[in-house]
Amino acid sequence: MVYKTWWNSRLGTDLQKYRNLKSAAKRAVAAAKDQYYHSLYDQLDTPSGENNIYRLAKSRHRSTHGNGHVMHIKEADAKLLRDKHSILQRSTDYFHKISNTQFTHPPITSPDPTLGPVASITPGEEKLAIIKMKSGKATGPDDLPAEIWEMLGKPASEFLVKQ
Template sequence: MEEDWMAYKEANKLAKKTVAIAKDRAYDQLYKELDTKEGQGKIFKLAHMRNKNTKDTHIRQIKDKDGNILRNERHIIRRWEEYFEALLNEENERFLRGDGHTNCGPVTEITKTDVRVALGKMKNSKAVGPHGIPAEAWKALDEEGIDILWQLMKKDYGK
């Protein structure tokens, strides 16, 4: 088994060396090509393509406010500017919320079953609440933990 591992490591080393040599030859060939007059044209084409790829807009066409199709890059950029200026600078109507409706019916009392179901839905390894006790601790206490939580809920409920 160790012989297989050593053979694998040796083959891996040889493959990396072969790839490095091939890369080196390819780069040498590329540099020789780029040193010629035709190669300079390739450099400019490459620079132009890279510059084009860095531009933010890759959208070929878009409609203006009136529904006319814009294809010119400057017009498209201007349309986006108009759109976001309108979107971000318009005043939206604010709704004032009142106190809401009062609860006219009786409030049902929390049962031990409610506490048991809620505790079962709690996920482990989550951040603790203001009390600082993780869900795992309550679950580990089993029925005693359910009783304690139920008593706390009844006390908070004003009963």
């Protein structure tokens, strides 16, 4: 409520009141957490606390498994599966099916520019690419930065030595 009051009025006094209450709320949450953790550690120090530690470790381990959140899914025939083994088997079957099915591709009716031999790169295209290169970026396979090619002003193909 104090935040809404400050948002509507935009007065410094309302802002200060909001900040004070927000700070008090954070302190209260920190104190409650501190009290909870102290009681938890006191409980874990007891002889029965060892069982609680194992229980806590087990629940944390279970929470790391991603499939623990699915409670039920439907089978292909709309039958509801609830047990973990059936759900895992259904997922395995489904992904095996979609990963191994050969999809038919539509026939090519228009000429595709990517089919056939690839045209050579012209010196004009090379100059344009050098101009578009950003300074300070990663180098190419020749290990020369773009700044060197820009300073030389010639296409890279003129510098390549045929062996």
